[in-house]
Amino acid sequence: MEKRLQGLIEDFKKNEGNIISLLQETQEVFGYIPEEAVYRLSEELDMPASNFFGVATFYAQFYLKPRGKNIITACCGTACHVKGSDRIINSLKRDLNLADEQNTTEDKKFTLEQVACVGACSIAPVVIINKKVYGKMNSDKMAKELKALKEDGNE
Amino acid sequence: MNKSITIQVCMGTGGMAAGGSEVLDAFESLMREKNIPAEFKKECSMHKVGCRGLCARDVLVDVIADNRRTIYQYIKPEMVERIVDEHIVGGNPVSEWQVDEDYHKFHEKQVKVVLSDCGNIDPEDINAYMAVDGYKAVEKVFASMTPEEVIDMIKKSGLRGRGGAGFPTGVKWEACRKAEAGQKYIICNADEGDPGAFMDRAVIEGNPHAVIEGMIIGAYAIGASKGYVYIRAEYPLAVERLKKAINVSRERGFLGKNIFGKGFDFDIKIKLGAGAFVCGEETALIASIEGQRGMPRAKPPFPVHRGLWGKPTVINNVETLANIPYIIKKGHEWFSSYGTEKSKGTKVFALTGKIKNSGLIEVPMGITLREIIYDIGGGIENEKALKAVQTGGPSGGCITTGMLDINMDYESLAKVGSIVGSGGMIVLDEDDCMVNVAKYFLQFTQSESCGKCVPCRIGTKRLLEIMDRITKGAGRQGDIELLEKLSNDIKAASLCGLGQTAPNPVLSTIKYFREEYEAHLQGKCPAKACNELLTYHIIEEFCKGCGACLRACPAGAITGEKKKPHTIAPEICIKCGACFDVCKFKAVGKE
Numbered sequence: 001m002e003k004r005l006q007g008l009i010e011d012f013k014k015n016e017g018n019i020i021s022l023l024q025e026t027q028e029v030f031g032y033i034p035e036e037a038v039y040r041l042s043e044e045l046d047m048p049a050s051n052f053f054g055v056a057t058f059y060a061q062f063y064l065k066p067r068g069k070n071i072i073t074a075c076c077g078t079a080c081h082v083k084g085s086d087r088i089i090n091s092l093k094r095d096l097n098l099a100d101e102q103n104t105t106e107d108k109k110f111t112l113e114q115v116a117c118v119g120a121c122s123i124a125p126v127v128i129i130n131k132k133v134y135g136k137m138n139s140d141k142m143a144k145e146l147k148a149l150k151e152d153g154n155e
Numbered sequence: 156m157n158k159s160i161t162i163q164v165c166m167g168t169g170g171m172a173a174g175g176s177e178v179l180d181a182f183e184s185l186m187r188e189k190n191i192p193a194e195f196k197k198e199c200s201m202h203k204v205g206c207r208g209l210c211a212r213d214v215l216v217d218v219i220a221d222n223r224r225t226i227y228q229y230i231k232p233e234m235v236e237r238i239v240d241e242h243i244v245g246g247n248p249v250s251e252w253q254v255d256e257d258y259h260k261f262h263e264k265q266v267k268v269v270l271s272d273c274g275n276i277d278p279e280d281i282n283a284y285m286a287v288d289g290y291k292a293v294e295k296v297f298a299s300m301t302p303e304e305v306i307d308m309i310k311k312s313g314l315r316g317r318g319g320a321g322f323p324t325g326v327k328w329e330a331c332r333k334a335e336a337g338q339k340y341i342i343c344n345a346d347e348g349d350p351g352a353f354m355d356r357a358v359i360e361g362n363p364h365a366v367i368e369g370m371i372i373g374a375y376a377i378g379a380s381k382g383y384v385y386i387r388a389e390y391p392l393a394v395e396r397l398k399k400a401i402n403v404s405r406e407r408g409f410l411g412k413n414i415f416g417k418g419f420d421f422d423i424k425i426k427l428g429a430g431a432f433v434c435g436e437e438t439a440l441i442a443s444i445e446g447q448r449g450m451p452r453a454k455p456p457f458p459v460h461r462g463l464w465g466k467p468t469v470i471n472n473v474e475t476l477a478n479i480p481y482i483i484k485k486g487h488e489w490f491s492s493y494g495t496e497k498s499k500g501t502k503v504f505a506l507t508g509k510i511k512n513s514g515l516i517e518v519p520m521g522i523t524l525r526e527i528i529y530d531i532g533g534g535i536e537n538e539k540a541l542k543a544v545q546t547g548g549p550s551g552g553c554i555t556t557g558m559l560d561i562n563m564d565y566e567s568l569a570k571v572g573s574i575v576g577s578g579g580m581i582v583l584d585e586d587d588c589m590v591n592v593a594k595y596f597l598q599f600t601q602s603e604s605c606g607k608c609v610p611c612r613i614g615t616k617r618l619l620e621i622m623d624r625i626t627k628g629a630g631r632q633g634d635i636e637l638l639e640k641l642s643n644d645i646k647a648a649s650l651c652g653l654g655q656t657a658p659n660p661v662l663s664t665i666k667y668f669r670e671e672y673e674a675h676l677q678g679k680c681p682a683k684a685c686n687e688l689l690t691y692h693i694i695e696e697f698c699k700g701c702g703a704c705l706r707a708c709p710a711g712a713i714t715g716e717k718k719k720p721h722t723i724a725p726e727i728c729i730k731c732g733a734c735f736d737v738c739k740f741k742a743v744g745k746e
Contacts, residue, residue: 018446020429058448058605060430061388078351078548078581079507081595090731094709116432116599118389119353120168121507122210122514131391133172139736 004029005037009044019047019055023062032063060115068104068111070149072129077117079124084138088125089114091139095146110149159198160191160243163217165274166203167360168353168392169210174231178214179203181235191243202283205361207274209261209514212254218242226254257533261512264530266493268501269477270517273361278396281403284364290409292480293371297415305376306332309479312487313499317354318344318435318472319550319576320652321498321565327469331377331459334467339379342463342470343370344440345386345393348432349548350599352579354503355473357515359386359393362477363400367423369476371409372483374421377469382421385440387428398425432549432603436651437462437470439605450605451651472577474503494520498564502575508545508582509536518563525559528582539584542682543667547576549596550656552663553589572663574656588684589668590675593660594622600657611654614645618661627687630676635665686730689745695720697742704734704743 008025011017022041027033033056042049056062074080074089092098092112096105104111120126123135129145162182166175182201186192192199207215212228218238219225225248227238234252242248267273276283284290296305310325331339343366347355359366370382386394401423404410412420426444433439434449441463443449462468478500482490491499498520504527507513511533518527524544528534535541543553552573554561561567565575583592601615618641621634642658649655665672674681680688693704693713698720705713705721712728715721720742723734735743 018444020443020446024427024429054448055446058431062429076350078545078579078595079513081350082508082581082583082587082592087732087736091709091733115389115430116348116603117350117352118168119347119356120172120210121351121353121505123169123172123213124507124513126172133168135169135172139733 001030001034001037001040005040005044009041012045019051020059023052023056027062032066035064065104066108068108070110070130071113072110072127072146073113073115073118075118075120075124075126075128076114077119077121077124077126079121080117080126083124085125088127088137088139088142092142092146095143158221159219160200161217161219162201163204163219163275164201165205165207165210165213165215167206167210167357168390169206170213170215171392173213175203175214177232178216178230178235181232182239185236185239186243189239189244191239202277202280204275205273205278206270206357206515207361208265208270208516209258209512211513212258215254218248220246226258227252228254228258257512260533261514261516261531264522264526265517266501266519267517268481268490268493269358269365269474269503270361270515271481272365273358276362278361278363279399281364281400281407284362288484289364289480290368292483293368293375293409294415295483296372296375297417297419302332302376302378305372305483308487309376309482312482312490313494313497314475314478314482314490315498315565316472317474317478317502317577319547319574321575324471324475327459327471328373328376330457331379331467331469334460336467338381338464338466339377340463340466340468341370341374341377341379341382342440342444342468343382343384343386343473343476344435344437344470345384345390345397345473346428346435346440347387347390347473347577348435348603349550349577349579351507351545351548351581352505352577354505354515354578356390356393358473358477358503359390359397363393363397364404365477365480366397366473367400367404367410369471369479370423371414371421372479373469373471373476375419377467379469380420380422382423383426383444383463384423385426385428385434385444388430394425394427401425431605432599433605433651433653436653439651440470441468448605450607451653453650474578495562495564495566497566498575502563502578504563504578504580506532506580506582508580509539509584509587510534510582511536520564521562521567523560523562524554527563527580528559532582535582535584537584539586542583542585542587543589545573545581545583545592545660546579547574547659548579549600550574550652550659551576551579552659553583553592553667555667572659572666574659586682586684588626588680588682589664589671590622590626590680591682591684593664594619594626596660597622597657600653604653604657608648608650608654610645610648611650611657614641614649615654615657617641618645618658622661625672625675626680626685628675628678628685632676634676635669635672639665683745686732689730690725691723691728691730691732691734691743691745692725693721693723694742694744697740699740699742701739703737703739707733707737709733 164179216227315321439449439451700718
């Protein structure tokens, strides 16, 4: 961790960077923002850790916990909502055995995220699986994609 | 025999999701395989284009043979070979895959200014933009106009901010021009956070150079040497194309030091938003660029006087900026010939929801809602009845079927309690519950409230609790009046636009659909959308006993033998609606 953070810290000092960019880069390196990383940044840059946590918890983009191998992002925009995104999300939660507040499976294979709108409303409802956009989704299609991903992981 | 062939494949986010890049690849490899350009000595080009509006028909492909354009819809990679063989080699377009009358009707009443080149040019090729007079406006400005003349022209055009508030762009620029400071900034707000809106995404994906050109002109007018585009990370394709466009533009000398040899410096940086709706608010956006929590502050001072790092700053929306080059090139009289007395020009709307032709449209301000829904949109999906149109997203309100002849402009919409907003337009049909829709928006604003001021932080929370109990059948007498009172308090006392407009969907639905709220208090959801208020049962005479619902039920509430009517045990049923979705015989009823 030390080494990987050191580069970011030096960059920050040199370019008078801002906290958001620094956290975005930290997340790029680790896939999430580890607590130890924040304390380390705070010490090195002589800034209270609360500054970092304040920003990290404010923006939806930052994750304070490790995420799964496969990222499923369900769009909850208005068009998706009126076209039944709730149903897709509920069936996904059931299929992945996720409790109410939980979004990553125990085996860390899947993370289910909800996003306010990805702006692809004319093909609603939309689900993004590992960065690929799927339009006009339904529970059936979703179950098939999920099955394929699960089998993929077993090979 | 064809002398020239151009193939255009739609590759906005919609086109890509439908397989746009695979279709383009198929064309490229087949054309090469069949040696077409060489064999026929044709001028042959293939390129991607940005969004062309009717994303529901993607992948859309244009084949232009000797200036004759043929448009194909729903194209998949495996269909490409037949188009190549019959149309490109044989000269006979494949008639059954061409777009129908609906496609042409969709475009008939539209007037394209901002989107005029979107969907025609390759967004990743600066030469394509230059070929349609791109960067001619900025050239004209540097050659023959003073900053004051530019501002004057924009003022005369009547252009108003397309991000939501509708503030006159020229007036904003003038105020910033007059502010005295060594350093000024121009910011392009591309943090399109409204759920159900994608105008800005489409413009940046389809014609990023127009936004850059608009920013250069704005920077010159106000005297800014630095610009930022604050764009949301949820739009990866738009970010990528914008980055490319900025780099190429810099290489050509349109950005950087001493641009156009006029001693004027201007450059643009991209700032990625980190996912907060409130950052669409000007002062919150500035805080976010500075690296802090995106929390708004009280105005005045306005950003044109004290903005980014305390310096005068203009913040314009993407669509506003993309209008600028066209106004400069074609004149303010041309621009203001469209629209109404107080709302000039055109507006891009994202027409979505239960509408047949869902997509991106650009119409002259003042067009009636009826024309949008029925002429452009082709009417309601699945022969259902229209119930309402929601405009302006979480800050807006709804327009009912009785008001279809309303003119779509800033003033008329404000009069009925809605707003143009950034341009989201969601069509709702008889199956949509208005209470549920209002609750949906409130859930959104409540979770996006930054928490700085009490009326918004706690007020929206309490509002949502009341809405929640109403949709769950636990509403109390007096709740509707309580909602109204609390809504008005939140509107009056909140610090920024988010809180001041958050109760709008609630107030607007109470105003026009009060009877639906009352029905919920009686424990009924008239649209049959609020699950907690429904019970599911099997209609015996329709049930074939196929077992689809039994397999779909996650709670094991359905029992029955094969080929005999099944039954749902109400005490086990979790009301998820899975059985209703899978039944092909309409044998699942809900009350």
